[in-house]
Amino acid sequence: MRPLRNPVIQGLLAWLLARWMAFCFAxxxxxxxxxxxxxxxxxxxxxxxxxxxxxxxxxxxACWPLERAQPAKALISLSADGQFIARAVARLGFPAIRGSSSNKDKAKQAKGGTQALRDGLKQLKVGALAITPDGPRGPAREMAQGLPLLAKLSGAPALFIGLSCKPAIRLGTWDRALVPLPFGKGAIVWDLAHWPEDGDMEAVTADWTERLTAVEARADAITGLERV
Known part of the structure; x- marks a missing residue:
């Protein structure tokens, strides 16, 4: 059995990750x-x-101040790893909406993606939805069309957020994920977009991909973190 499939181990690791993240952010x-x-x-x-x-x-x-920003939920995959992340971010005030389009089972993929879209649109009527448009399996920094579709259907603005810190641990995952370390330098860079009138899905996706990558690259430039 993989450790993250054990609910006791998963809960403990999620608690430790949440506490570590909070300490680093502070x-x-x-x-x-x-x-x-x-x-x-x-x-x-x-x-x-x-x-x-x-x-x-x-x-x-670190980018969403709960004391003055609207309540937010995070769209997180249906995998066991996704459940672990969901439990960690929930401890920091961000409950999860579970859904994914990456499941190898086409029936489950369609069901999970449709439910995630429905729940995401429901959340966007009252608050914010955090989304990683290249997740949960990549390719890294390649935007799927789920994000532009949510923006088009909901009319909600998209805040592109570049996040960086140094020093940090870079994991050997497909996305080379960063784990923060304390007492370092961090940066948060913002850009704002709305679904354009008469927008073309492919053109918007390409433009938004560039803009999201640009704010992340700018954040890395501020902290001095090497781009990979």
């Missing part, structure tokens, strides 16, 4: 760039998409 020296774009969305309230690449999931709670 001790990192953060630089914020173009946060006024996010502040305007937070002040307005309502639906919003919080978007970052999958490799920066462990940094993501």
């Amino acid at each position: 001790t990192i020296r953060w630089t914020h760039e173009d946060q006024d774009k996010a502040e305007a969305v937070w002040a307005k309230g309502g639906g919003a998409l919080a978007v970052f690449w999958h490799s920066r999931i462990a940094l993501s709670p």
